[in-house]
Amino acid sequence: MSTTDDVLSPFHQSRQTRHAYLNRTQSLLSAILTKNETEVTLLSLPTIENDYERRPTSTYILRSLSDKERETLLDPQQCNCRLASDDATLQIMYRVAGNGEGPSMSKWDMSSSLKSQVRNNCFGGNVILGVLLDGPDAVKDTIPSNLSNLVGISYNGLIQNSILEPGCAIHKNA
Numbered sequence: 236m237s238t239t240d241d242v243l244s245p246f247h248q249s250r251q252t253r254h255a256y257l258n259r260t261q262s263l264l265s266a267i268l269t270k271n272e273t274e275v276t277l278l279s280l281p282t283i284e285n286d287y288e289r290r291p292t293s294t295y296i297l298r299s300l301s302d303k304e305r306e307t308l309l310d311p312q313q314c315n316c317r318l319a320s321d322d323a324t325l326q327i328m329y330r331v332a333g334n335g336e337g338p339s340m341s342k343w344d345m346s347s348s349l350k351s352q353v354r355n356n357c358f359g360g361n362v363i364l365g366v367l368l369d370g371p372d373a374v375k376d377t378i379p380s381n382l383s384n385l386v387g388i389s390y391n392g393l394i395q396n397s398i399l400e401p402g403c404a405i406h407k408n409a
Contacts, residue, residue: 259280260398262278262280263278263280263398264398266278266297267297267361267363267398273299274298275296275297275298275341276296276297276298277294277295277296277331277337277338277341278294278295278296278297279293279294279295280293280294280295294330294331294337295328295329295330295331295401296327296328296329296330296331296337296340296341297326297327297328297363298326298327298341299324299325299326299327300325300326300327301344301345303344303346304327304344304345304346304349305325307346307349307350308325308349308353313346313350314349314350314353314354314355314356315354315355316353316354316355316356316357316358317356317357317358318357318358318359319357319358319359319360319393319395320359323358323359323360323361323362324360324361324362325358325362325363325364326361326362326363326364327345327349327363327364327365327366328363328364328365328366328398328400328401329345329348329365329366329367329368329401330367330368330401332368345366348366348367348368349364349366351387352366352367352386352387352388353366353387353388353389354387354388354389354390355389355390355391356388356389356390356391356394357391357392357393357394358393358394358395359393359394359395359396360395360396360397361396362394362395362396362397362398362399363397363398363399364388364399365398365399365400365401365402365403366401367386367401367402385404385406386402386403386404387403387404387405387406388403388405388406389405389406389407390406390407390408391405391406391407391408392408392409
């Protein structure tokens with residue numbers, strides 16, 4: 236390999252990663268646009284190999300919130316979130332454990348995951364909330380060194396028309 240190739244290698248890797256994220260987002264948007272709001276979708280997304288992926292699975296469940304999950308999200312004693320308008324649509328997205336467990340996992344109550352990862356936000360438009368599950372994806376109880384290391388969504392003035400993948404960290408936006 237030449238010296239020029241050595242110098243350009245990080246740029247080529249960065250380009251590949253950006254393209255992988257774009258392909259993943261296009262796949263997700265395509266599934267959302269063709270999905271009926273009330274149905275459960277098992278979605279296979281391209282896995283991006285990097286330090287940010289916690290495990291290799293790439294199958295996700297995308298569904299509407301249950302009544303209990305919606306109540307948890309909007310309850311001032313729990314998540315303390317609010318809707319910008321009555322027509323705001325919230326859906327939940329989480330990883331499938333694998334081994335064909337998707338159909339049974341689609342019925343899981345995600346209220347505890349929402350409570351631990353989502354707090355004090357206002358949602359508008361169409362929002363997909365990605366949450367991590369217990370096990371390998373679990374939110375750790377250790378205190379992060381700074382707010383950007385804290386997994387979850389908290390203290391945001393308005394999150395509108397957004398896809399927030401499991402493991403995201405979005406905090407304190409006015």
